[in-house]
Amino acid sequence: MKRFVAFVVLISLAITPVSHAAPKKISVKQMQLLTTVGTPDEVSGAVVSGKSIIVFGTKLAKAYARAIDVTGKELWNLSLDQSPASIATTAAVDSAGDIWLAGATPLATGLVAPTPTPTPLNPDSAAIPPSVFVGNLQAITIWKVSPVGALISTTSMPTSSVLFPTAISVDKNGVSVVGIIAKEKGNAGFLVNVDSAGLFTKLLQFGSVSTTADAVVRHPDGTITVAGSSSETLVGKKVAGITDGILVKVSKALKITSVVRSSVSKGKRIWGSASSSLLLAGEVVAAGKTESAVTKFSLAFAPTWTYRFASTGPTLSASSTHAFFISTGAITQLNWSPKSPTPLLLSFDSKGVITGADSGPLGQKEVLGLLISKEFGVVALTSSAESVSIFTLLPR
Numbered sequence: 001m002k003r004f005v006a007f008v009v010l011i012s013l014a015i016t017p018v019s020h021a022a023p024k025k026i027s028v029k030q031m032q033l034l035t036t037v038g039t040p041d042e043v044s045g046a047v048v049s050g051k052s053i054i055v056f057g058t059k060l061a062k063a064y065a066r067a068i069d070v071t072g073k074e075l076w077n078l079s080l081d082q083s084p085a086s087i088a089t090t091a092a093v094d095s096a097g098d099i100w101l102a103g104a105t106p107l108a109t110g111l112v113a114p115t116p117t118p119t120p121l122n123p124d125s126a127a128i129p130p131s132v133f134v135g136n137l138q139a140i141t142i143w144k145v146s147p148v149g150a151l152i153s154t155t156s157m158p159t160s161s162v163l164f165p166t167a168i169s170v171d172k173n174g175v176s177v178v179g180i181i182a183k184e185k186g187n188a189g190f191l192v193n194v195d196s197a198g199l200f201t202k203l204l205q206f207g208s209v210s211t212t213a214d215a216v217v218r219h220p221d222g223t224i225t226v227a228g229s230s231s232e233t234l235v236g237k238k239v240a241g242i243t244d245g246i247l248v249k250v251s252k253a254l255k256i257t258s259v260v261r262s263s264v265s266k267g268k269r270i271w272g273s274a275s276s277s278l279l280l281a282g283e284v285v286a287a288g289k290t291e292s293a294v295t296k297f298s299l300a301f302a303p304t305w306t307y308r309f310a311s312t313g314p315t316l317s318a319s320s321t322h323a324f325f326i327s328t329g330a331i332t333q334l335n336w337s338p339k340s341p342t343p344l345l346l347s348f349d350s351k352g353v354i355t356g357a358d359s360g361p362l363g364q365k366e367v368l369g370l371l372i373s374k375e376f377g378v379v380a381l382t383s384s385a386e387s388v389s390i391f392t393l394l395p396r
Contacts, residue, residue: 025335028357031345031380031391035072040366040383044089046390048373049097049147053390056088056101063088063103065145070376076149081105085137090177092170097147102165102177106136107158137162140177140203142194157192157200169218172196176224178213181205189213189228191250204254207232211246215274219299222252227271227280235259243268245282245293247301260301262293269293273370277320283313292325296352305352312341316370321348324370324380331357343367343382345393358393 037043037055044057052067052075063086066077080088080101088103138159144152165179175194180187186209193201206213210231217225226248231239234246235256240263249258262269267286274280278297283290292315295306310329317323327344330337333354336344343360360382368388369381380391 026333026354026357028334028336028344028359029394031343031358031360032394033361034070034379034390034392035068036387036389037068037072038388039386040388043368043381043383043388044087045091045369046371046379046381047091047093047099048371048376048379049093049099051375052147053376053379054091054093054099054145055388056091058087058089058103061085063101063105063141063143065091065099065101065143065149067149078145078149078151080143080145080151081141081154086141087137087164088143089165089179090168092168092175094170095172098152099145099147100168100170100175101143101145102168102179103141103143104137104163104165105139105141105156107138108156140165140179140192140200142168142175142177153198155194155198155200157203159203163190166212166214167216169216169224171218171220173218173222176216176218178216178226178228180212183208185209187212189226189230191216191224191226191254193224193254201254204250204256206230206246206248206256207234210243212270213248214270214272215280217274217276217278223257224250225274225278226250227274227282229268229270229282230261234261237261239263241265241267241269241286243270245269245271245280247271247280247297249301258301262295272314273316275317275319279317279320279323281315281317281323281325283311283315284308285313290328292323292327294323294346296320307352309344312366314367316367318370318372318378320350322346322370322372322378323348324367326364326367327359341365343380345370345378345380360389360391364389 042059046055056065063080067075083105086105088101091101139156141156162182169176181190189206189211191204212228215227231243245262247260264286271282290313291308292311296304312326315325324345326341343364345358347356364382366383371379
């Protein structure tokens, strides 16, 4: 759960909320359960390739990917790496249906000496056995898998710090991976590209003590958008709140060309998800309240519409039309007032007007994935304390 010609945008002050004058409140429908796919400590997420849903994560300290069909039947199951320990944390699918997964693996012997850290990065609580030194997970690794479950390639880049990839973006020209990298006094965000020949670029770092990169979008002109959060000055742009959400534009040459900060007074903002159309989603914590933030940005990083909803915080976006979060309060446009935290998927039109809403069952603690595909339509993943579930929408 992603700067030199820059301007600061304070979302809470600069964006005028969308005007809503719908005469009739929207009824919330129930999502349809497809299947359950594992436990929260084993599943990082899922992507769709053709008529298959590919679930990925870490099981028994090994990165894996497996495919299921619409009934939940397993089509293939692949162990991605033979290292003593490995984690698969994010994935994307290219136009040919190949699956690209990113994670971390131990350093190859003799490359970069492991640097111990008292608080290793492990946001998804990936299972690592006590016999394996987690500080060794310092190599960014990308696995390419065919739609039928064949491992096509494995590419790794050693670094000098423990790291955790958070998002990956793929197009015909290559791959971009962002994530969090441990530093001596905190953590920084990072971006690295891999070209079509499998060669890594240099690692571009954002911040040094309190910055994350949580989402990444590759654009047709070769530029890259990274979204995340920061509690430190970036390229001369100071923190406006306690933690600001950040949008960073990076050139083809891996130079930061623009930074936009989204902030709330005396509070925290985090952009945790960004779609290819720059529909951003994240969380806001201020004045004792936690909310989901959903904002549509232009390519110039100008906000066009925005919402905030009472929630548990983390939020996912897809296309320019959907946002998914655990709702904790009433929403003006809906017949909706949950008594307990409940998954809620909202649909928007091109102007940001809410056009539909679908809910998941009680007992779900976190939203894990939101996908849109031709074969399945909208696919949503949630986790309870015991299991991860996959839902689709009922026909309207």
